[in-house]
């Protein structure tokens with residue numbers, strides 16, 4: 788593994804970017820950064836409070852600033868927030884500065900995994916299936932645009948999804964670096 792390289796993870800909410808990203812960082816001996824957690828660390832409050840106080844626009848500004856900062860580090864696995872790809876400058880930085888992994892998930896998987904979740908402000912107090920569908924309509928082509936490698940959402944456990952990701956990363960990304 789070339790430690791100057793980055794692995795960036797994009798995909799819809801509940802796809803496992805945070806959970807699997809951490810495992811990938813452990814596996815490859817890279818440092819792990821989760822953009823949502825970075826925002827919480829810098830602001831000292833949960834993402835939902837940032838949305839309450841600064842609105843989505845304020846959150847997006849912070850997200851872009853931290854994405855620029857963290858992607859410049861080198862040797863990181865970075866889990867992005869599901870909406871980070873909405874911004875064209877974010878997409879450009881992701882594409883330029885690392886290998887981009889797109890973790891996919893079906894609507895059913897998202898609904899099941901996030902059933903108990905109260906931390907995602909864009910899913911609070913709305914029909915979740917409807918909101919997630921609208922998000923997918925707007926975002927799927929953006930994930931596709933920025934991704935180097937897609938991992939289908941057919942893996943029902945974190946362990947299986949991590950193992951599959953490592954297999955594909957080794958097959959495609961590592962090989963490119965070896966070449």
Ligand SMILES: Nc1ncnc2c1ncn2[C@@H]1O[C@H](COP(=O)(O)OP(=O)(O)OP(=O)(O)O)[C@@H](O)[C@H]1O
Pocket residue numbers: 798799800801802803804805806807823866867868869870900901907942943944945948
């Ligand atoms: N492949 C999987 N199989 C089963 N459960 C999973 C899988 N991936 C993630 N999960 C579970 O789904 C939940 C959400 O995962 P996680 O927080 O990693 O998603 P995320 O992509 O980071 O979402 P967000 O974009 O909102 O940050 C967690 O409880 C996690 O354990």
Ligand SMILES: O=C(O)C1=C[C@@H](O)[C@@H](O)[C@H](O)C1
Pocket residue numbers: 800823834867868869870871906907908909
């Ligand atoms: O879908 C989204 O736009 C979001 C996903 C989360 O990761 C957080 O970044 C925040 O809740 C917004």
Ligand SMILES: [Mg+2]
Pocket residue numbers: 804805806821823866867868
């Ligand atoms: Mg996450």
